[in-house]
Amino acid sequence: xxxxxxxxxxxxxxxxxxxxxxxxxxxxxxxxxxxxxxxxxxxxxxxxxxxxxxxxxxxxxxxxxxxxxxxxxxxxxxxxxxxxxxxxxxxxxxxxxxxxxxxxxxxxxxxxxxxxxxxxxxxxxxxxxxxxxxxxxxxxxxxxxxxxxxxxxxxxxxxxxxxxxxxxxxxxxxxxxxxxxxxxxxxxxxxxxxxxxxxxxxxxxxx
Ligand code: MD5
Ligand code: FE
Numbered sequence: 001x002x003x004x005x006x007x008x009x010x011x012x013x014x015x016x017x018x019x020x021x022x023x024x025x026x027x028x029x030x031x032x033x034x035x036x037x038x039x040x041x042x043x044x045x046x047x048x049x050x051x052x053x054x055x056x057x058x059x060x061x062x063x064x065x066x067x068x069x070x071x072x073x074x075x076x077x078x079x080x081x082x083x084x085x086x087x088x089x090x091x092x093x094x095x096x097x098x099x100x101x102x103x104x105x106x107x108x109x110x111x112x113x114x115x116x117x118x119x120x121x122x123x124x125x126x127x128x129x130x131x132x133x134x135x136x137x138x139x140x141x142x143x144x145x146x147x148x149x150x151x152x153x154x155x156x157x158x159x160x161x162x163x164x165x166x167x168x169x170x171x172x173x174x175x176x177x178x179x180x181x182x183x184x185x186x187x188x189x190x191x192x193x194x195x196x197x198x199x200x201x202x203x204x205x206x207x
Contacts, residue, residue, distance in 0.1 A: 007166065008164070024188065026087060030055045036051040040062060042063075042064065054106050055105045056105045059073075059081045070103075070104060088105055110200070111196045112197050115179065119175070130166060131203065134200070136160050136199040138197040139158065141181065143175060144156065144175050145175060
């Protein structure tokens, strides 16, 4: 398993095509119950280019008034988030070995023009737990930076079926999604294809 940096592991093709298709069906069910929404930036209210939803006990949300946070309910429907599909819980156990279950799975949907600027994940109280990221659909150019924004970043391609585990010192690295490269890879599996070009699932402990 290629270790990109201390605590950062890339598993290319962790999900085979059958597993990707099964997961796409699970995620389509989640999206049907918990529709994609557009988060806005704290203070400015600027919309993010990535559309989102969540599954699991908690979900990541953001808006102008209250900023980044975790909530137990969907911001538009007010319903609790759908449960995390078993396949995600299994991937978490297999790849992280972490004894506690993930509390939140953020589902990011990128169209061809969406991106995510360089940032740290620091809205969680538990920094000891790893983060697991699973990708479906189009390739993207992913930036893995350092502990400071200005630190030099490495670039890697994340493809459909790839997993990334961020633990220890890599849990708090700056990172971002530079560019979606839909011409290089599979379209999203059928039940998700109409939604965008790339889907990323980020599993986290929160408390
Ligand atoms: C994505 N999502 O591809 C990424 C995957 C987010 C987000 O960044 O916050 O929704 S998560 C990649 C990640 C998480 C935590 C630490 C590091 C990478 N890292 O140190 O590189 O939509
Ligand atoms: Fe992040």
